[in-house]
Amino acid sequence: MPTALHERVRAALKQHLPQVRQVALEIHARPELRYEEFYASQHLADHLAAVGLPVEKPFGGLETAFCAKMGNSAGPRVAILAEYDALPEIGHACGHNLIATAALGAGLALASIRAELPGEIWIMGTPAEEGGGGKIKLIEAGAFQGLDAAMMFHPFDQHLLGLDSLAMHVLQVDFKGQPSHAAAAPWDGKSALTGVIQTFNLVDAARVHFRDGTRVHGIITNGGQAVNIIPETASARFSVRARTATYLDEVVMPQVMRCAQAAALATGTEVTLTIEKGYKNVVNNWTLARRFGQYLQAQDAPFLESDPDSGIGSTDMGDVSQVVPSIHPYLGICAKGESLCHQHSFARLAGSEPGLDTMALAAESLALTALDVLLDGDLRAAAKAEFEAQRA
Ligand SMILES: [Zn+2]
Known part of the structure; x- marks a missing residue:
């Protein structure tokens, strides 16, 4: 259901993209390990503050976490999550610089219509996914309370709406x-x-x-x-x-x-x-994931719902997905089988033009899906019903 608001978000993202792509490369060039993401977290917070958003940092008791809120706090709430930690020796070989800037791009685009949002969007910076469990600490601090949905994307070797995790x-x-x-x-x-x-x-x-x-x-x-x-x-x-x-x-x-x-x-x-204590398995909210898929389709990006043959890892988004209806779609930054997370070649791809193009694809799909959660009560209700059924 494209509306004038959707069009304005698309246009605002287009405007911010050159700057957002630059930020992705800057974070890529300065990989930081879990809980030491001082440069990345501050850089992202500064860009959100530059469009007038109030940014809470530190957030949830974590120095390298942050949260920028916009919109109407009386309505429904959605969080778009940024990750930005890197790996020892192999740098941004999980492409978290792209996750970070997809959330940044979505945040800057949505900020352009913040006065008209019927609910609240949070751009949340979540540190230490690589073994530090940043999101688990944020859950324990109550940071995910009162949310109707949480979403992020992860770079991969193909476009998938969701994948099991371990x-x-x-x-x-x-x-x-x-x-x-x-x-x-x-x-x-x-x-x-x-x-x-x-x-x-x-x-x-x-x-x-x-x-x-x-x-x-x-x-x-x-x-x-x-x-x-x-x-x-x-x-x-x-x-x-x-x-x-x-x-x-x-x-x-x-x-x-x-x-x-x-x-x-x-x-x-x-x-x-x-x-x-590590991470829980991801419980994908397919109601929300399919809406995300509609916005991939709108950008001419073919995708699969999932791929049972694909290798899977673990993520602290698993823990989030067990307390809030969540999506964790994967988007390819290379051809299938060409490279995978935690390889040197994947680190190079995370700083490449195809990587940045995929980040832009994710930013638009995340922004419009988040907007739909605020605008579309039926979508919210269906996502909640699916979440409750999975928990039962
Ligand atoms: Zn990762």
């Missing part, structure tokens, strides 16, 4: 053994490193029993102190993921923990297991 925890595994001279008196030692290695072996043996979609992958973060000492301490870190939070908590985590405990028993060492 529930995830991180398991920290710390072995303590007994040091001894590795040549002169190895019989007096108990190797913490052997405990770690046997944990990996047992996890590999357990894989065959896990349901499809389960992922357990780890690295050794401490492999010992010196080659001539039987390692007194050794540590590993595992990402443990499954299709649902329930299967993860009730089956996979206990199994992986038993592997570490069995390794400790076999090696005569002690093991300490620390669970770092």
Whole structure:
């Protein structure tokens, strides 16, 4: 239902796009790790403040989070989310600079009609998606209360309205053994490193029993102190993921923990297991996602609803999607199979012309979908009904 308001949002976005594209490149050139996104968060907040929007920063108790609100606080409310953290060594290889500026572009475009908005739009800066769980801290701070919808997009290798994501925890595994001279008196030692290695072996043996979609992958973060000492301490870190939070908590985590405990028993060492609570699986709101799809179609961008064969990861948007009707569509910044998140080539694409074009496509679709949530009571009601049914 295109209205004059939709046309004005489109026109305003067009006007702001050269500047928004520039911001995407500037953030791309200065990758910052989780909770250290000082440049990106301030840069985005400054651009929102420059069109007269009040920006709360810090927000929800996080220094690199922010929230710019516009419109009528008596009406319905939608949040468009920005992410902007990067990865160690490989920079913006998840393309969060594009997520950030799609939200910025949508915010600047919607600000042009803020006096006529029948509800409220929030442009929320959410730090530390890459392992920091910024959105979980914001949920705990109450930042998502009172929202009718939350939305963002994520760069990918094809256009999809939604994709499953995996529930995830991180398991920290710390072995303590007994040091001894590795040549002169190895019989007096108990190797913490052997405990770690046997944990990996047992996890590999357990894989065959896990349901499809389960992922357990780890690295050794401490492999010992010196080659001539039987390692007194050794540590590993595992990402443990499954299709649902329930299967993860009730089956996979206990199994992986038993592997570490069995390794400790076999090696005569002690093991300490620390669970770092991770992300829940994404519950896609297809009512809202299909509306987003209509605005892709309007820009001549063909898409699929989903792709069961596509590789999936985890995101703290999963947690948001379990408290607010949410969408997390994926939009391609390259041809299918050409590159994927967390690869060097994806970092290059996140700073490329095709990447910026996709960001613009996302900005317009997000802005118009958010506007519809405020204008269209039927859409809001259908999204809410779907959300309640999924929760039940
Ligand atoms: Zn990402």
